[in-house]
Amino acid sequence: MSGPGLRVLIVDDEEPARLAVRHDLEALGGTTIVGECANGFEAVRVINEHPVDLLLLDVQMPKLDGFDVLELIGRQVPVIFITAYDEFALKAFEVHAVDYLLKPFARERLQAHSSVRVSGTGSRCQTRRPYAPRRAPTVGRSTVS
Numbered sequence: 001m002s003g004p005g006l007r008v009l010i011v012d013d014e015e016p017a018r019l020a021v022r023h024d025l026e027a028l029g030g031t032t033i034v035g036e037c038a039n040g041f042e043a044v045r046v047i048n049e050h051p052v053d054l055l056l057l058d059v060q061m062p063k064l065d066g067f068d069v070l071e072l073i074g075r076q077v078p079v080i081f082i083t084a085y086d087e088f089a090l091k092a093f094e095v096h097a098v099d100y101l102l103k104p105f106a107r108e109r110l111q112a113h114s115s116v117r118v119s120g121t122g123s124r125c126q127t128r129r130p131y132a133p134r135r136a137p138t139v140g141r142s143t144v145s
Contacts, residue, residue: 008031066081
């Protein structure tokens with residue numbers, strides 16, 4: 001476990017990925033790693049038993065994937081997806097993900113979320129997105145009268 005601060009749960013079926021995320025969080029400081037889970041079932045259990053401020057969640061895992069986890073826990077915990085697959089990004093933001101990080105990602109991407117501010121009790125918190133999605137430029141349309 002890390003020092004006091006933002007309570008984070010790491011969920012990834014690949015142990016090297018969990019170790020890399022833990023190493024990055026420990027280097028950044030300001031977090032308490034509540035646990036590390038190798039599958040979605042473990043994640044749901046931990047979230048129901050311990051207060052979690054931020055969920056770092058893989059998308060593709062055996063039996064219960066990241067989206068299944070969110071379906072079971074609802075929106076009680078802000079989530080950052082950490083995955084090797086870019087094709088799930090749109091769906092991730094549709095379920096209100098705070099961010100979507102493609103492995104391997106720079107430690108600074110995690111640092112951008114260290115400003116998650118815990119408010120109240122339990123697992124609720126307010127977050128600020130580190131960036132706004134870019135919109136495609138609009139092309140002017142001319143009308144013929």
